[in-house]
Amino acid sequence: MSKAVMEHADAADVFNKDESYVDWHDETLWFVRTKRDKSSKLLPEWENLRETASQIKNYVLSHMDELLETFEKNAKANGIHVHWAADAAEHNEIVLAILKQHNVDRMIKSKSMLTEECHMNDFLTKNGIEVIDTDLGERIVQLRNEPPSHIVLPAIHLKKKDIGDLFHEHLGTDAGATDPQYLTEAARQHLRDKFLTRKAALTGVNFAIAETGGFVVCTNEGNADMGAHLADVHIACMGFEKLIPLQAHLGVFLRLLARSATGQPVTTYSSHFKSPREGQEMHLVIVDNGRSAQLGRADFRNSLKCIRCGACMNTCPVYRRSGGHSYHNAVAGPIGSILAPNLDMTKNADLPFASTLCGSCTNVCPVKIDIHDQLYKWRQVLVQGGHVPQVKEIGVKAMSMVLSQPRFYQWSGRLGRSVMRTLPFMVNNSLNPWFKQREMPEPPKESFRDWYVRNRE
Amino acid sequence: MDYSHLKIGLFIPCYVDQFYPQVGIATLELLEKLGCKVGFPLNQTCCGQPMANSGFEHLTKDCNRLFYDSFAAFDYVVSPSGSCVLHIKEHLKVENQENDSKVLRKKVYELVEFITDVLKIDEIEAEFPYRVGLHQGCHGQRGLHLSQMSELNAAPFNKPETLLKKVNGLELVDLDRKDECCGFGGTFCVAEEAVSVKMGKDRVSDHIRHHAEYITGSDMSCLLHLEGILKRKNSPVQVKHIAEILNSAVKKQIPVPNH
Numbered sequence: 001m002s003k004a005v006m007e008h009a010d011a012a013d014v015f016n017k018d019e020s021y022v023d024w025h026d027e028t029l030w031f032v033r034t035k036r037d038k039s040s041k042l043l044p045e046w047e048n049l050r051e052t053a054s055q056i057k058n059y060v061l062s063h064m065d066e067l068l069e070t071f072e073k074n075a076k077a078n079g080i081h082v083h084w085a086a087d088a089a090e091h092n093e094i095v096l097a098i099l100k101q102h103n104v105d106r107m108i109k110s111k112s113m114l115t116e117e118c119h120m121n122d123f124l125t126k127n128g129i130e131v132i133d134t135d136l137g138e139r140i141v142q143l144r145n146e147p148p149s150h151i152v153l154p155a156i157h158l159k160k161k162d163i164g165d166l167f168h169e170h171l172g173t174d175a176g177a178t179d180p181q182y183l184t185e186a187a188r189q190h191l192r193d194k195f196l197t198r199k200a201a202l203t204g205v206n207f208a209i210a211e212t213g214g215f216v217v218c219t220n221e222g223n224a225d226m227g228a229h230l231a232d233v234h235i236a237c238m239g240f241e242k243l244i245p246l247q248a249h250l251g252v253f254l255r256l257l258a259r260s261a262t263g264q265p266v267t268t269y270s271s272h273f274k275s276p277r278e279g280q281e282m283h284l285v286i287v288d289n290g291r292s293a294q295l296g297r298a299d300f301r302n303s304l305k306c307i308r309c310g311a312c313m314n315t316c317p318v319y320r321r322s323g324g325h326s327y328h329n330a331v332a333g334p335i336g337s338i339l340a341p342n343l344d345m346t347k348n349a350d351l352p353f354a355s356t357l358c359g360s361c362t363n364v365c366p367v368k369i370d371i372h373d374q375l376y377k378w379r380q381v382l383v384q385g386g387h388v389p390q391v392k393e394i395g396v397k398a399m400s401m402v403l404s405q406p407r408f409y410q411w412s413g414r415l416g417r418s419v420m421r422t423l424p425f426m427v428n429n430s431l432n433p434w435f436k437q438r439e440m441p442e443p444p445k446e447s448f449r450d451w452y453v454r455n456r457e
Numbered sequence: 458m459d460y461s462h463l464k465i466g467l468f469i470p471c472y473v474d475q476f477y478p479q480v481g482i483a484t485l486e487l488l489e490k491l492g493c494k495v496g497f498p499l500n501q502t503c504c505g506q507p508m509a510n511s512g513f514e515h516l517t518k519d520c521n522r523l524f525y526d527s528f529a530a531f532d533y534v535v536s537p538s539g540s541c542v543l544h545i546k547e548h549l550k551v552e553n554q555e556n557d558s559k560v561l562r563k564k565v566y567e568l569v570e571f572i573t574d575v576l577k578i579d580e581i582e583a584e585f586p587y588r589v590g591l592h593q594g595c596h597g598q599r600g601l602h603l604s605q606m607s608e609l610n611a612a613p614f615n616k617p618e619t620l621l622k623k624v625n626g627l628e629l630v631d632l633d634r635k636d637e638c639c640g641f642g643g644t645f646c647v648a649e650e651a652v653s654v655k656m657g658k659d660r661v662s663d664h665i666r667h668h669a670e671y672i673t674g675s676d677m678s679c680l681l682h683l684e685g686i687l688k689r690k691n692s693p694v695q696v697k698h699i700a701e702i703l704n705s706a707v708k709k710q711i712p713v714p715n716h
Contacts (some may be wrong), residue, residue: 008649009648009652010648010650011650012652013651014648015651016651016652026659030634037608040610041610043610046610060483095679114673171654211523216672230606237559243582253579257701274464300606301481303686308650318640318652318656318658319648321652321655321656321659353511353512353645353648353649354641354649355645356595356638356643356645356653356656357595357642358593358595358599358638358642359595359596359599359600360608360638361605362599363599363606363608364608367641376510378512379512380514383511383513384515389513392511394511396508396511396513396516397505397513397516399507400508400517400519403502403503403508403520404502404520405502406500406517409471409503417476433650434646436650436654436688437650437654438654438682438685438686438688438689439684439688440685441476441477441681442476442477443475443476443683444476444477445480447478448469448473448477448478448480449497449499450473451478451482452481453499456497457499
């Protein structure tokens with residue numbers, strides 16, 4: 001596998017060229033984080049809910065085989081066609097085959113990060129299928145021919161003016177229009193026609209319930225329902241970690257999901273699907289695509305607890321100042337950075353380093369994934385596997401050599417400080433990334449150790 | 458209280474030793490004024506975090522050994538850096554001495570928590586008549602629980618603030634984002650230069666917006682980064698480690714124990 005087109009640090013550098021835009025992006029996502037804080041603090045049982053959800057998911061991860069079998073059996077009994085896909089390619093082929101079987105060449109799709117992960121839209125388009133995203137944010141990025149920058153807020157990187165220009169070009173709205181009400185109405189009219197005319201609808205899955213064989217899809221726009229209820233064929237796609245054991249567990253997760261994601265008490269639509277209506281066909285594609293490998297990595301297993309709320313992105317000071325696209329992965333931000341190396345260590349070796357390890361992600365996570373600890377652990381794995389640049393290795397080895405020998409360390413420190421005092425241009429230059437936008441510290445004549453020896457020994 | 462029977466090892470992180478000796482001196486003097494008997498082992502260098510956070514934890518064996526040999530004999534190890542302390546607490550491991558390493562891990566304390574939790578002192582009579590903003594280092598806050606984090610729905614507490622509020626003349630300023638990371642992050646500060654600097658600039662702006670004259674904290678690495686940004690913008694705002702503030706003009710004379 002090859003390196004990413006542009007590594008995170010380089011993409012972040014480009015993102016930061018326009019500081020007022022970065023300020024806007026940061027404030028917008030911080031606003032969402034603040035809403036999450038307020039809403040979570042209204043529930044005295046919040047931390048207990050997080051712990052409960054975490055334990056339920058731990059149970060799921062340690063009983064995956066039997067829960068999947070139970071779920072398949074119950075789903076089939078409900079009249080759902082169940083398919084298993086080992087990887088992204090198989091997933092895409094299964095969806096294509098279902099569509100071909102029904103002679104469908106135009107499909108609508110509500111939000112599904114799994115299909116982003118599998119690059120399904122590209123695949124279907126190349127095979128003559130037109131896919132229209134019905135989530136407003138997803139439709140916007142689709143019209144712009146770019147991936148979503150956030151798993152819950154796909155177009156959060158765009159301003160009203162960007163949307164206005166885009167809709168003017170594609171939907172014929174008035175030039176220069178930026179009124180959200182007007183633009184949304186235009187999108188509604190545009191999408192209404194698609195809902196009414198498409199025979200197949202694809203949805204994601206937020207929770208699949210082993211006990212009942214049913215599944216739940218959460219949206220704020222009702223677009224999943226509208227698509228699924230009008231279409232003759234409903235295809236739902238899920239990564240196998242979406243399982244929960246019991247219907248009763250839904251209460252825990254639905255309360256956590258919306259509060260963590262946007263600060264809402266609950267998503268506007270929590271749609272429960274159990275069996276196809278008369279005359280409809282319902283398909284469920286259960287996808288592995290590296291999840292078994294992740295389940296087998298003891299240090300990284302619990303990343304599969306993720307319910308895709310996006311809270312770790314909203315709180316991440318790096319994400320807010322580098323944007324979702326800088327992560328070059330379907331899932332961006334802290335959670336994306338611990339999921340992506342499992343998919344491709346070479347391409348995604350930069351992502352676990354795109355963090356200060358501040359730990360905010362771990363503490364907003366509604367299912368208590370130890371995200372920042374996993375970032376640290378991925379760094380060790382990637383270095384051991386030879387996935388970091390050699391120049392970095394040389395630098396760290398030199399640093400380690402100095403710090404391993406007290407006398408060498410004292411001598412280097414003295415020399416370094418003396419150079420900084422007498423020949424400041426040796427460090428204050430464009431080769432030193434620190435100096436680009438920051439002053440170096442004032443180098444004292446005496447280290448603490450020297451002072452101590454002189455005064456106290 | 459008499460703490461002179463306790464042997465306290467002073468761990469001064471490498472960058473504090475080299476660039477901020479005054480922070481080491483303030484820490485030492487403060488601990489002594491509080492009645493502690495403090496030793497500074499001369500062979501110490503670094504906690505190993507710069508290598509480990511870069512993915513090279515396997516290159517920290519010698520640092521671990523140096524730390525262990527320097528500090529194993531002390532009752533407590535105290536350091537003016539939450540980040541280095543957290544690293545030792547989570548990762549110190551010396552080959553063939555796994556259990557002893559674990560014992561040493563538990564004896565290592567960040568300065569503020571040592572004062573409030575071990576010495577049980579929550580009031581130090583110091584004087585610092587300025588408007589001060591508290592920068593909470595993430596590893597000290599979220600890792601060592603020096604204060605409650607804004608992410609959790611849990612009872613608030615703040616150990617550094619408790620001490621600062623008792624300092625004569627010191628006025629703590631409120632911040633818009635009281636526990637956002639400053640963006641230092643070890644090698645992150647150069648590997649991700651653009652984001653690191655932007656994070657630092659945003660932290661500095663928050664303090665300036667609330668008219669802080671000084672930014673303090675219990676982690677000099679954050680302050681080093683923030684100072685670099687302040688100086689580049691020729692700001693009159695200065696950084697001061699919490700040890701320097703707590704050690705300033707201590708009124709109550711506590712006898713310095715004999716060496």
